[in-house]
Amino acid sequence: xxxxxxxxxxxxxxxxxxxxxxxxxxxxxxxxxxxxxxxxxxxxxxxxxxxxxxxxxxxxxxxxxxxxxxxxxxxxxxxxxxxxxxxxxxxxxxxxxxxxxxxxxxxxxxxxxxxxxxxxxxxxxxxxxxxxxxxxxxxxxxxxxxxxxxxxxxxxxxxxxxxxxxxxxxxxxxxxxxxxxxxxxxxxxxxxxxxxxxxxxxxxxxxxxxxxxxxxxxxxxxxxxxxxxxxxxxxxxxxxxxxxxxxxxxxxxxxxxxxxxxxxxxxxxxxxxxxxxxxxxxxxxxxxxxxxxxxxxxxxxxxxxxxxxxxxxxxxxxxxxxxxxxxxxxxxxxxxxxxxxxxxxxxxxxxxxxxxxxxxxxxxxxxxxxxxxxxxxxxxxxxxxxxxxxxxxxxxxxxxxxxxxxxxxxxxxxxxxxxxxxxxxxxxxxxxxxxxxxxxxxxxxxxxxxxxxxxxxxxxxxxxxxxxxxxxxxxxxxxxxxxxxxxxxxxxxxxxxxxxxxxxxxxxxxxxxxxxxxxxxxxxxxxxxxxxxxxxxxxxxxxxxxxxxxxxxxxxxxxxxx
Amino acid sequence: xxxxxxxxxxxxxxxxxxxxxxxxxxxxxxxxxxxxxxxxxxxxxxxxxxxxxxxxxxxxxxxxxxxxxxxxxxxxxxxxxxxxxxxxxxxxxxxxxxxxxxxxxxxxxxxxxxxxxxxxxxxxxxxxxxxxxxxxxxxxxxxxxxxxxxxxxxxxxxxxxxxxxxxxxxxxxxxxxxxxxxxxxxxxxxxxxxxxxxxxxxxxxxxxxxxxxxxxxxxxxxxxxxxxxxxxxxxxxxxxxxxxxxxxxxxxxxxxxxxxxxxxxxxxxxxxxxxxxxxxxxxxxxxxxxxxxxxxxxxxxxxxxxxxxxxxxxxxx
Numbered sequence: 001x002x003x004x005x006x007x008x009x010x011x012x013x014x015x016x017x018x019x020x021x022x023x024x025x026x027x028x029x030x031x032x033x034x035x036x037x038x039x040x041x042x043x044x045x046x047x048x049x050x051x052x053x054x055x056x057x058x059x060x061x062x063x064x065x066x067x068x069x070x071x072x073x074x075x076x077x078x079x080x081x082x083x084x085x086x087x088x089x090x091x092x093x094x095x096x097x098x099x100x101x102x103x104x105x106x107x108x109x110x111x112x113x114x115x116x117x118x119x120x121x122x123x124x125x126x127x128x129x130x131x132x133x134x135x136x137x138x139x140x141x142x143x144x145x146x147x148x149x150x151x152x153x154x155x156x157x158x159x160x161x162x163x164x165x166x167x168x169x170x171x172x173x174x175x176x177x178x179x180x181x182x183x184x185x186x187x188x189x190x191x192x193x194x195x196x197x198x199x200x201x202x203x204x205x206x207x208x209x210x211x212x213x214x215x216x217x218x219x220x221x222x223x224x225x226x227x228x229x230x231x232x233x234x235x236x237x238x239x240x241x242x243x244x245x246x247x248x249x250x251x252x253x254x255x256x257x258x259x260x261x262x263x264x265x266x267x268x269x270x271x272x273x274x275x276x277x278x279x280x281x282x283x284x285x286x287x288x289x290x291x292x293x294x295x296x297x298x299x300x301x302x303x304x305x306x307x308x309x310x311x312x313x314x315x316x317x318x319x320x321x322x323x324x325x326x327x328x329x330x331x332x333x334x335x336x337x338x339x340x341x342x343x344x345x346x347x348x349x350x351x352x353x354x355x356x357x358x359x360x361x362x363x364x365x366x367x368x369x370x371x372x373x374x375x376x377x378x379x380x381x382x383x384x385x386x387x388x389x390x391x392x393x394x395x396x397x398x399x400x401x402x403x404x405x406x407x408x409x410x411x412x413x414x415x416x417x418x419x420x421x422x423x424x425x426x427x428x429x430x431x432x433x434x435x436x437x438x439x440x441x442x443x444x445x446x447x448x449x450x451x452x453x454x455x456x457x458x459x460x461x462x463x464x465x466x467x468x469x470x471x472x473x474x475x476x477x478x479x480x481x482x483x484x485x486x487x488x489x490x491x492x493x494x495x496x497x498x499x500x501x502x503x504x505x506x507x508x509x510x511x512x513x514x515x516x517x518x519x520x521x522x523x524x525x526x527x528x529x530x531x532x533x534x535x536x537x538x539x540x541x542x543x544x545x546x547x548x549x550x551x552x553x554x555x556x557x558x559x560x561x562x
Numbered sequence: 563x564x565x566x567x568x569x570x571x572x573x574x575x576x577x578x579x580x581x582x583x584x585x586x587x588x589x590x591x592x593x594x595x596x597x598x599x600x601x602x603x604x605x606x607x608x609x610x611x612x613x614x615x616x617x618x619x620x621x622x623x624x625x626x627x628x629x630x631x632x633x634x635x636x637x638x639x640x641x642x643x644x645x646x647x648x649x650x651x652x653x654x655x656x657x658x659x660x661x662x663x664x665x666x667x668x669x670x671x672x673x674x675x676x677x678x679x680x681x682x683x684x685x686x687x688x689x690x691x692x693x694x695x696x697x698x699x700x701x702x703x704x705x706x707x708x709x710x711x712x713x714x715x716x717x718x719x720x721x722x723x724x725x726x727x728x729x730x731x732x733x734x735x736x737x738x739x740x741x742x743x744x745x746x747x748x749x750x751x752x753x754x755x756x757x758x759x760x761x762x763x764x765x766x767x768x769x770x771x772x773x774x775x776x777x778x779x780x781x782x783x784x785x786x787x788x789x790x791x792x793x794x795x796x797x798x799x800x801x802x803x804x805x806x807x808x809x810x811x812x813x814x815x816x817x818x819x820x821x822x823x824x825x826x827x828x829x830x831x832x833x834x835x836x837x838x839x840x841x842x843x844x845x846x847x848x849x850x851x852x853x854x855x856x857x858x859x860x861x862x863x864x865x866x867x868x869x870x871x872x873x874x875x876x877x878x879x
Contacts, residue, residue, distance in 0.1 A: 070783070073690075098786045109777060109781050115778050117782075118778070119873055177781070180785060
């Protein structure tokens with residue numbers, strides 16, 4: 001009948017997922033409730049891909065877990081509904097949910113590095129899902145696992161299935177987790193920050209894989225991320241969250257080309273892009289401050305038999321020189337030896353005493369062997385601010401300590417000085433009496449920077465200082481860092497895998513791979529015209545993601561199938 | 563894995579050698595020799611010099627210290643632990659049966675305590691922060707912090723005096739068959755089990771709670787894997803790793819003699835034998851028991867290390 005045909009036509013376009021006025025609350029130990037997801041509604045059609053964007057704390061991961069009917073202990077869905085294939089997940093019992101999880105809806109959780117059982121070979125973990133959730137026999141599951149590993153682009157599946165998670169790289173582990181999630185071809189696949197823990201080249205490969213999966217599958221996909229480049233690259237709809245609410249939603253092209261909310265514009269602006277002209281200013285070359293010649297490093301391997309057996313070389317004949325007040329970027333993938341280089345100069349690892357000269361004199365390998373003056377003049381800021389601050393001491397004390405120790409200030413004088421450092425870094429003086437845990441990630445990292453500058457160093461080593469932070473916070477932090485660096489005339493070694501950070505801050509750059517320096521020179525020249533294929537690959541991976549975002553920004557977003 | 567076993571085994575042997583040497587020098591050399599130690603001040607004062615010299619020669623104490631040390635080590639390799647000073651009986655024979663009795667007590671205790679501790683820890687971890695968990699955790703702290711002689715005396719007061727179900731002290735003797743001995747010692751076994759359940763339960767509970775909050779457990783939960791399977795196959799092996807070393811040391815301390823329990827119930831174990839040897843100043847027996855305790859600790863440590871390597875592939879190389 002005519003009407004019946006019409007109804008079927010409507011049924012085909014009917015959304016697979018319908019979320020209506022969803023609220024999720026956390027109940028603290030003191031009994032107070034905190035609404036982390038607040039009245040969220042959206043629809044998702046089969047085959048569509050939705051990006052949920054927002055900073056950490058915006059409630060996006062809580063929402064992602066709720067799409068599988070799961071709330072972490074201490075939180076609960078207080079109102080609203082989540083309809084998947086017409087069934088309200090919010091009203092299903094735990095056994096009913098368990099029957100659907102993995103089959104109808106599946107999740108790739110946030111941290112691929114910790115999401116696999118560490119004491120079980122990865123093949124067995126995939127086979128477990130295939131046997132228990134897809135109902136395959138043991139033999140069929142073994143064959144299907146090899147097939148899925150192959151589809152995920154994992155090398156040598158026959159050997160890989162017997163490996164343990166720690167023997168796989170981050171990208172490979174993420175592929176294994178992905179294989180487990182799509183094992184039963186679910187109608188809804190939720191990916192929570194699928195590329196955040198990966199370096200740039202690996203990220204591009206995993207994004208490629210996700211895009212291919214998207215094309216090959218019928219089901220809908222939700223990608224939760226703070227990285228708008230990922231949203232622009234893969235999704236067709238976007239939903240921007242702040243403080244648990246949706247502040248903007250729509251097609252990716254529409255939202256990104258004409259963002260209505262200031263918050264969205266901020267997120268977009270914060271996604272640093274290589275295509276802009278470098279903002280790094282060239283300082284007049286001063287006298288040489290740091291000189292490293294032929295530096296090699298291996299870790300000692302504990303052994304009963306030989307006295308000093310050495311592991312594989314981590315650094316192999318590295319040389320560099322840094323002038324006073326100069327900013328030098330060091331880039332490379334994880335495992336390239338860039339962090340080891342910083343650790344040796346900072347005196348954390350030991351190393352050859354003759355290889356490093358600071359201010360014309362040889363620098364002892366360990367900080368304990370250096371003079372107090374040498375220790376004052378070389379400071380370091382680490383990747384994870386929380387673990388580099390003493391959790392039991394107020395952050396004000398952390399900043400006052402170098403003032404008292406190195407500059408011999410009285411307590412009151414040091415407190416005044418710490419307050420003015422806080423002010424320069426855009427931190428309120430009231431924060432001085434807080435403990436590190438009571439600050440946000442960006443504030444913690446600014447405290448760590450204040451502590452480093454309190455010693456008035458000549459050389460500051462920054463090791464991946466922005467990679468634990470949200471995009472919008474990154475930009476602010478780099479602005480403050482650049483200002484402090486110019487004012488104190490501090491030389492800086494900027495170690496990072498984020499090319500945008502180098503582009504923005506460092507006029508000169510070193511590219512490292514496998515413990516060697518592949519390429520060195522002016523950032524502008526190397527980024528625009530890389531001589532080394534590795535550098536080109538590194539740059540390609542980064543700017544492709546950025547370009548995709550920009551293409552959408554310019555309103556020319558196209559989704560080319562693979 | 564085989565290389566690891568060999569490496570750890572070799573390291574254990576080195577440790578044992580050092581411990582044996584330490585025990586020898588500490589007991590035999592430092593403050594006077596074995597004869598001086600085993601005699602009272604009066605006896606030494608009244609003993610004629612030639613008698614003293616003869617007895618020293620009988621015991622081999624007139625030889626130079628290094629020679630005696632080599633003799634001691636050589637004896638160990640032949641499992642010859644020397645003879646007692648007073649009765650001249652072989653030390654090996656004196657400690658063999660008490661050692662057997664202590665190993666039996668420890669074995670029965672662990673066999674019964676481990677499953678109970680595991681069940682309690684799992685129940686508590688499942689209901690973390692709720693009434694069950696609070697009750698279990700509280701009971702475990704009480705059970706662990708009450709000294710064993712108090713638990714033992716309480717059990718005697720309740721089950722032997724007020725309600726005379728079991729004998730207060732053990733009537734079986736040292737050389738009775740194990741079945742007879744253990745059947746006569748239900749209160750002693752109960753005392754060690756209470757302490758063990760409390761200690762092992764606490765360790766396992768903490769490990770389980772930590773692991774149940776791990777990312778891989780959440781992933782499994784979100785793939786619809788049944789909960790019992792997550793706990794038994796994924797969480798439990800991971801939860802045991804941090805507690806294994808502590809549990810092994812605890813087991814070693816059980817085997818090497820629960821002195822207090824053995825004294826309270828007159829259980830004929832190695833702990834009671836040690837007390838007797840110390841009061842009689844039988845230096846060689848003290849040495850042998852100390853060595854047996856050291857072997858226990860090293861052996862259980864080795865087992866714990868190998869257990870960790872078996873459970874955690876990251877520690878294998």
